[in-house]
Amino acid sequence: MYFPDFWVGMNKNQRGGKSMPREIVLRNAQVIDGVSDQPRKNISIVMKDDRIASVTEGDGPAGQGAEIVDCSGKTVMAGLIDTHVHSTFIDRNDLTLFLATGVTTARDVGGRLDKVLRLRGQVNSGEVVGPRLFVCGPLLDGEENSFKPGPMTEMLDNIPNPEAAPGKIRQLLSSGVDGVKLYFTMKPDTAKAVIRAVDKRVPITGHLGYTTAMEAISFGIDGLEHIWISPYQDICSLEMRLGPGASMSNRSFWTHTLKGWEEMDLQAPRAQAFFGAMVEKQVKMGTTLDLLWTAYAGLEGALADPDRAYIPPHCLARQAAQNPELKAGQEWDIHPGYWAPGEGRKALDKQLEAVRLLHEKGGVVVGGTDCGGLNYPPPGFALLREVEMLSQAMGPMAALKAVTVSAARALRKDNDLGRVAPGYYADLLVLNNDPSKDVRELRSLSRVYRGGVVYDPKELLAARPVRDMTLIPA
Ligand SMILES: [Zn+2]
Structure with missing residues (x-):
């Protein structure tokens, strides 16, 4: 195992023991769903374990013990x-x-x-x-x-x-x-x-x-x-x-x-x-x-x-x-x-x-x-x-x-990947800015979910040794 810290992060999201699904709700998000021509506003996304359970307008359902993440001002899209x-x-x-x-x-x-x-x-x-x-x-x-x-x-x-x-x-x-x-x-x-x-x-x-x-x-x-x-x-x-x-x-x-x-x-x-x-x-x-x-x-x-x-x-x-x-x-x-x-x-x-x-x-x-x-x-x-x-x-x-x-x-995985829709993998990006007008805003990434497991991009980069560019011969 390579980055134990991130697995600790994952465990924090596991709630209620084995029988209850891990549930995370992203609320108030602007969503680029992969199909619509324009981003959709004020959307709630419910993730249960590694899949998306629902995508609804307004606050949407949240089970007991669900982790609620306010995404006001942020844009969510598929990984x-x-x-x-x-x-x-x-x-x-x-x-x-x-x-x-x-x-x-x-x-x-x-x-x-x-x-x-x-x-x-x-x-x-x-x-x-x-x-x-x-x-x-x-x-x-x-x-x-x-x-x-x-x-x-x-x-x-x-x-x-x-x-x-x-x-x-x-x-x-x-x-x-x-x-x-x-x-x-x-x-x-x-x-x-x-x-x-x-x-x-x-x-x-x-x-x-x-x-x-x-x-x-x-x-x-x-x-x-x-x-x-x-x-x-x-x-x-x-x-x-x-x-x-x-x-x-x-x-x-x-x-x-x-x-x-x-x-x-x-x-x-x-x-x-x-x-x-x-x-x-x-x-x-x-x-x-x-x-x-x-x-x-x-x-x-x-x-x-x-x-x-x-x-x-x-x-x-x-x-x-x-x-x-x-x-x-x-x-x-x-x-x-x-x-x-x-x-x-x-x-x-x-x-x-x-x-x-x-x-x-x-x-x-x-x-x-x-x-x-x-x-x-x-x-x-x-x-x-x-x-x-x-x-x-x-x-x-x-x-x-x-x-x-x-x-x-x-990849012939169009029923599993590439969209923000119920049944799809909970592979989601939370972006501080909106990439639908300027795709360079993909760099404003604040969190990544892969199969409902959250990662912090900055932590991932910080955990990796960076080349010392001063040592590169000219
Ligand atoms: Zn090649």
């Missing part, structure tokens, strides 16, 4: 969901960063199977304090590995041909994964065989490369990861498509796709066909716009960003090991080194435009970050950045839906 994390590279103690920033659920979309299953068990049983964790198991490459030998390769597994798909999928599903993740080098015939083998039992998402998004959609994929990469081949100009053997381990891959995005015509028939297919099949588009956030912040802005102090030590160690090859400068801790921080602004503008178009046409936009897989922004804080950029693209309320109710759809 945030990050649909794209790599917990393998996040130290167990640092899983509290998610809760401290209001992220009560995370989906691991790639890690060594035994490790992510163990961690899921520890977090979901309460042995380790962190968000609800859903796992996809390994990144499923095709014949070749997407990474050169190094710290990233432990996340990979291979399905080299269609014949190998049923056996591997049987193994993954019987081990209890919550989803399946297709990776960059998987070819179309194998992707098709995998999707058939899964047969809709769990959601399948993909960070695609050798298989195009349009192919994967026609095979019945449920989601795509990284608006930058997965649909790139489908929507860039014909001249800017990647050739055979393209590798994410080459700097040219990144500079080329940045240029491809800058020149992209989102009104062209190919792009429109992609948007049309995404809307028709309701494929979930995981965004990970935060990968390029440094393009807006610039080098100076990123280096001065206080969130930088929360990069997990495990991530830092991995990045340090990759430094000789990536040759990053003073920004080595925050930047993958494949392009310069501050570069890519026009490409990022275009990606935001693609998000806006997809949303306007009725597509499903889902917030995810790749935290852990990349150092920066750090866990939790990364989703706050993501929401800021989603808000620029689609407005604040749609951005909040992308990280709550729509993200829950991507």
Whole structure:
């Protein structure tokens, strides 16, 4: 057990012995319920044990011994969901960063199977304090590995041909994964065989490369990861498509796709066909716009960003090991080194435009970050950045839906998570200010409930050792 103090906090809320449910009533709250277009005023929320029992206007019912919390002036909403994390590279103690920033659920979309299953068990049983964790198991490459030998390769597994798909999928599903993740080098015939083998039992998402998004959609994929990469081949100009053997381990891959995005015509028939297919099949588009956030912040802005102090030590160690090859400068801790921080602004503008178009046409936009897989922004804080950029693209309320109710759809947990409604998990944020007009107010978080258990974000952050930024070499 990691933070005994918080468990003492939890026990305070357990009342009346074993037979009586633990009951907490939030009163006088403004509520963003995940469905309504505007916040609702003067709402009472009753939590019983780990679920929401009722959501009513006015004072609402309260059982004997219930804890009443006055939320006058505050806004309550569902806990945030990050649909794209790599917990393998996040130290167990640092899983509290998610809760401290209001992220009560995370989906691991790639890690060594035994490790992510163990961690899921520890977090979901309460042995380790962190968000609800859903796992996809390994990144499923095709014949070749997407990474050169190094710290990233432990996340990979291979399905080299269609014949190998049923056996591997049987193994993954019987081990209890919550989803399946297709990776960059998987070819179309194998992707098709995998999707058939899964047969809709769990959601399948993909960070695609050798298989195009349009192919994967026609095979019945449920989601795509990284608006930058997965649909790139489908929507860039014909001249800017990647050739055979393209590798994410080459700097040219990144500079080329940045240029491809800058020149992209989102009104062209190919792009429109992609948007049309995404809307028709309701494929979930995981965004990970935060990968390029440094393009807006610039080098100076990123280096001065206080969130930088929360990069997990495990991530830092991995990045340090990759430094000789990536040759990053003073920004080595925050930047993958494949392009310069501050570069890519026009490409990022275009990606935001693609998000806006997809949303306007009725597509499903889902917030995810790749935290852990990349150092920066750090866990939790990364989703706050993501929401800021989603808000620029689609407005604040749609951005909040992308990280709550729509993200829950991507996990197929939309009857349990992402809404403030009876029967849903009591995963709730209490915010001092209203994020429905300005999503940066997600940082005014005053309490987090995960399954009805309360956490103080400030205490969670204070309990975690912060990097001494003065020791970071320039
Ligand atoms: Zn990833």
